[in-house]
Amino acid sequence: MNQKKSGVSRRDFLKLAGGTAAAMLAAPSLSACQALGGGTSGPITIGLLLPYSDIYAVLGESITDAITMYFDEIGNEAGGREVQFIQEDTEIAPDVAQQKAIKLVEQDEVDLVAGIVSSGVLMNLRDYFHDNQKLLIVANAGANPISRDLKSPYIWRTSFTNWMAPYSMGGWAAENVGTSAAISVPDYAAGENNITGFTQSFEEAGGEVILVQRTPFPNMGDPAPFMAELADSGADLVYSFYSGGAAVTFVQAYSDFGLHGQLPLLAAGFMVEEDVLPAQGEAALGVRSTLHWSYLLDTPENNEFKQAFRERYERDADVFAVQGYDTGRVIAEMLDAVEGDTSDVQAMIDVLPDISFASPRGPFSLDANSQAPRQNEYLREVQMVEGELHNVVIENFGEIVDPGDNSQG
Amino acid sequence: MENFIIQFLNGLVFSMLLFIMAGGLSIIFGQMNVINLSHGAFYLLGGYVGLTMVRQMGNFWLALLIAPLLVAILAVVIEHFLLRRLYGAHRHLEQVLLTFGLALIFSDLIQWNWGAYVQSVPPPELLSGHVPVFGLDFPIYRLSLIVFGVVLAAVLWLILERTRIGAIVRAGVSDAQLVSGLGINIHLVFAGVFAVGTALAALAGVIGAPVTTLYPGLDFEILILTVVVVVVGGLGTLKGAFAGALVIGMADTLGKAYISEFSLFLIFAVMAIILLLRPSGLFGLEGIGT
Numbered sequence: 001m002n003q004k005k006s007g008v009s010r011r012d013f014l015k016l017a018g019g020t021a022a023a024m025l026a027a028p029s030l031s032a033c034q035a036l037g038g039g040t041s042g043p044i045t046i047g048l049l050l051p052y053s054d055i056y057a058v059l060g061e062s063i064t065d066a067i068t069m070y071f072d073e074i075g076n077e078a079g080g081r082e083v084q085f086i087q088e089d090t091e092i093a094p095d096v097a098q099q100k101a102i103k104l105v106e107q108d109e110v111d112l113v114a115g116i117v118s119s120g121v122l123m124n125l126r127d128y129f130h131d132n133q134k135l136l137i138v139a140n141a142g143a144n145p146i147s148r149d150l151k152s153p154y155i156w157r158t159s160f161t162n163w164m165a166p167y168s169m170g171g172w173a174a175e176n177v178g179t180s181a182a183i184s185v186p187d188y189a190a191g192e193n194n195i196t197g198f199t200q201s202f203e204e205a206g207g208e209v210i211l212v213q214r215t216p217f218p219n220m221g222d223p224a225p226f227m228a229e230l231a232d233s234g235a236d237l238v239y240s241f242y243s244g245g246a247a248v249t250f251v252q253a254y255s256d257f258g259l260h261g262q263l264p265l266l267a268a269g270f271m272v273e274e275d276v277l278p279a280q281g282e283a284a285l286g287v288r289s290t291l292h293w294s295y296l297l298d299t300p301e302n303n304e305f306k307q308a309f310r311e312r313y314e315r316d317a318d319v320f321a322v323q324g325y326d327t328g329r330v331i332a333e334m335l336d337a338v339e340g341d342t343s344d345v346q347a348m349i350d351v352l353p354d355i356s357f358a359s360p361r362g363p364f365s366l367d368a369n370s371q372a373p374r375q376n377e378y379l380r381e382v383q384m385v386e387g388e389l390h391n392v393v394i395e396n397f398g399e400i401v402d403p404g405d406n407s408q409g
Numbered sequence: 410m411e412n413f414i415i416q417f418l419n420g421l422v423f424s425m426l427l428f429i430m431a432g433g434l435s436i437i438f439g440q441m442n443v444i445n446l447s448h449g450a451f452y453l454l455g456g457y458v459g460l461t462m463v464r465q466m467g468n469f470w471l472a473l474l475i476a477p478l479l480v481a482i483l484a485v486v487i488e489h490f491l492l493r494r495l496y497g498a499h500r501h502l503e504q505v506l507l508t509f510g511l512a513l514i515f516s517d518l519i520q521w522n523w524g525a526y527v528q529s530v531p532p533p534e535l536l537s538g539h540v541p542v543f544g545l546d547f548p549i550y551r552l553s554l555i556v557f558g559v560v561l562a563a564v565l566w567l568i569l570e571r572t573r574i575g576a577i578v579r580a581g582v583s584d585a586q587l588v589s590g591l592g593i594n595i596h597l598v599f600a601g602v603f604a605v606g607t608a609l610a611a612l613a614g615v616i617g618a619p620v621t622t623l624y625p626g627l628d629f630e631i632l633i634l635t636v637v638v639v640v641v642g643g644l645g646t647l648k649g650a651f652a653g654a655l656v657i658g659m660a661d662t663l664g665k666a667y668i669s670e671f672s673l674f675l676i677f678a679v680m681a682i683i684l685l686l687r688p689s690g691l692f693g694l695e696g697i698g699t
Contacts, residue, residue: 053516053517053520053625053626054625054626055624055625055626057520057525057625058524058525058526058527061525187669187670213669214669214670215665215669216665216669216672216673219630219673221423221621221630221634221661221665222419222422222423222620222621222661222662224419224422224423224551224620224662225416225419225662225663225665225666225669226665226666226669227545228412228415228416228419228545228666229412229666231544231545232412244527244624245527245622245624245626245627247527248527248529248622248624249620249621249622252529252622256539256548256550256551257539257545257546257547257548258539258545258546275526275527276526276527278526279526279527279528279529279622280529281529281531
C-alpha cells in the first residue's frame with residue numbers, strides 16, 4: 001500500500017519554480033511529471049492519516065480497507081487521474097500524528113489528507129491544516145469544536161459530530177427509560193461532548209443527571225471501581241460512551257458486577273459496535289445505543305456494501321468501514337467535480353456541499369454550515385440474531401444535522 | 410464504609426494481578442540483575458496463547474498451565490541466544506535496548522497473528538457467578554484472584570528463601586564466579602530464573618485476561634504499571650514487589666473510585682513521594698546494580 005508519490009501538482013510546481021535550493025533538488029522528478037502533461041495530470045496522491053497500532057488499530061484498518069475497496073470499485077481513478085494512497089500511522093498520539101501530517105504534506109506533497117480517528121489528534125492537527133490551507137477529510141474523529149467555534153474551511157467531516165449520538169439518545173431516554181441518569185465517559189474531549197449532548201436533551205425532556213463519572217483516558221485499566229458508584233447512584237439508567245478495549249472491559253465489568261439487567265445501560269453506538277460485540281458477548285445483550293448506522297439496516301445499499309466487504313476481507317463491516325467507504329466516495333465525487341484539478345483547494349471545497357448520495361447508512365449529504373454530514377440517527381438494541389450479536393434497529397430518528405454552534409449542547 | 414470495603418476488595422484484586430507481574434520482573438532483576446522491558450509483551454503473549462488454548466480445548470485450567478510453559482520455553486531461547494551476552498553490572502543500557510526492541514517486535518507479531526480486535530476470555534465455569542457483598546454482586550473470579558495472589562507469593566517466598574535452589578539463585582547474583590567455582594552451572598541457573606520470571610508474566614496474562622481483556626497496546630500499558638510497582642516496592646525483592654503492588658493497586662483503585670479525574674496522576678504522585686522518602690523503594694536492596 002505504501003506507494004511512492006510520483007506526481008507533483010501545479011501549485012507545487014509554481015512554488016518550486018520560485019528558485020529555491022529545494023526546487024533545484026526536486027527538479028528531476030518535476031521534469032518527469034512535466035513529460036506526463038502538466039500539473040493537473042499524473043496520479044493524485046491522498047495521504048491516509050490513521051492509527052494502525054494501539055487500541056484504535058482496528059478502526060484504522062477498517063477505514064483504510066473500505067476506502068481502498070471504494071477506489072478499487074471505480075478503477076482507482078477520479079477526475080480522469082489515477083489515485084494513489086500513502087498511509088501513515090498516527091498511533092493515538094497527537095504529537096506523532098502532527099509529525100506524520102507534516103511528512104505527508106511537506107515531504108510527500110499529497111494532494112489532500114483523509115483519516116483521523118481520535119478527537120484529540122484532530123484538535124491538535126486543526127491549526128496545521130488551517131494555516132497551510134490543506135484539505136483534510138475527517139473519516140471518524142467527532143470533536144464538536146471542529147464544526148463550531150474552531151471551524152476551518154479546509155476541514156470537512158464524512159463521519160459525525162460527538163453531539164449527534166448523545167443528543168439523540170437524551171430525549172428518548174427521559175421519555176422512555178427513566179428521568180434520573182448517571183453518566184460514565186472517558187476523561188477527554190469526546191467524553192465531554194457526550195456529557196453536554198446527552199445532558200441537554202435529557203434535561204429538556206424533564207430528566208436530571210445525578211452523577212457524572214470521568215474515567216482515565218486512554219488507559220482506563222480495570223473499571224471495577226466505577227461499578228460500585230454506578231450501582232449506588234440510585235439512577236434509573238446509565239448513559240456511557242466508550243470504544244475499543246475500554247468498551248469491552250466496561251460492558252463486561254457491568255455484567256460481572258450484576259448491573260446487567262438491573263440498571264438499563266444506554267450508550268453512544270460505538271460502545272457496542274461490530275468491532276467489540278464479539279468480545280463483549282452476552283454481557284452486551286439489551287444495551288441500547290444511538291448511531292448513524294447499524295449492521296442490520298435493511299437497505300439495498302447496506303446489503304450490497306456488507307456483502308462486498310465480507311467477500312473481499314473475510315470479515316464483517318463495521319461503522320468505521322461505512323465511514324471509510326463514504327469518505328472514498330466523497331473524495332472521488334469531489335475530484336470528478338473539479339475534473340481532477342487539485343491545484344485550487346477552494347474549488348474543491350466549493351463542490352463539497354453539493355455532494356449527496358444513498359450511503360449504506362441511509363441518505364447522506366454534507367452540510368455547508370457544520371461541514372459535517374446530514375444523516376439519519378438510529379436507535380438500536382443489541383440482540384442475538386441467528387446466533388450472532390448485532391444491533392437491531394428499533395427506531396429511525398430521522399435526519400440529524402449538527403447546529404454548527406454551541407446552542408444545543 | 411460499605412462502599413469503601415467494596416473498593417478495598419477491588420483494590421486487592423488489582424494488587425494481586427500487579428504482584429504476579431511485578432514478582433516476575435523483580436525476580437529477574439533481583440536474581441539476574443537484568444532490566445527486562447519485554448515483560449509486558451510476555452504478559453500479552455501469555456494472555457493470547459491462553460486465549461487460543463481456551464478456544465481450542467475449552468479448558469481454562471489447561472491454558473493456565475500450558476501458556477506459561479510455552480512462553481517460558483521462548484524465554485529460554487531468548488536468554489540463550491541474546492540476553493546471555495549482556496550480563497554484567499554496567500550493561501543495563503544495553504539490556505534496556507535489547508528488551509525494549511524485543512517488546513516492539515513481539516507487539517507487532519502479536520497483532521499480526523491475533524489481529525487488532527479486542528478479545529475477551531471468559532472465566533472458568535467453576536469460578537463464574539457472584540457473591541453478594543453489601544448489596545453488590547461481587548464476581549467470584551475476582552475474589553479468587555486475591556487468594557491466588559497470596560498463595561503464589563507464599564510459594565515463591567518459600568522457594569527463594571527456604572530451598573536449596575533458592576539459595577543457589579541468591580548466591581548466583583551475589584557472586585556468579587564463586588558459584589560456578591562450586592561446580593554449579595550458573596548459566597543454567599540464570600536461564601531458569603529468566604524462564605520462571607517470564608512464566609509469571611504469562612501466568613498473569615492468562616489470569617488477568619478475563620479482567621483486563623486483550624488488545625494491542627495492553628503490553629505497554631501493563632509494563633508501565635509494573636515498572637512503577639517495582640520502583641515503589643524496591644528493585645529486586647519479592648517483598649518489595651508485594652508491597653509495591655498493594656500500594657499501587659490500592660492507589661489506582663481508590664483513586665478511580667473517589668477522585669477519578671486524578672487517578673492516573675495519583676499513582677505517580679504516590680511513587681514520587683515514596684521515592685523522596687525512600688530512594689531505593691519500600692524494600693529495595695541497597696546498592697544493587699551499582
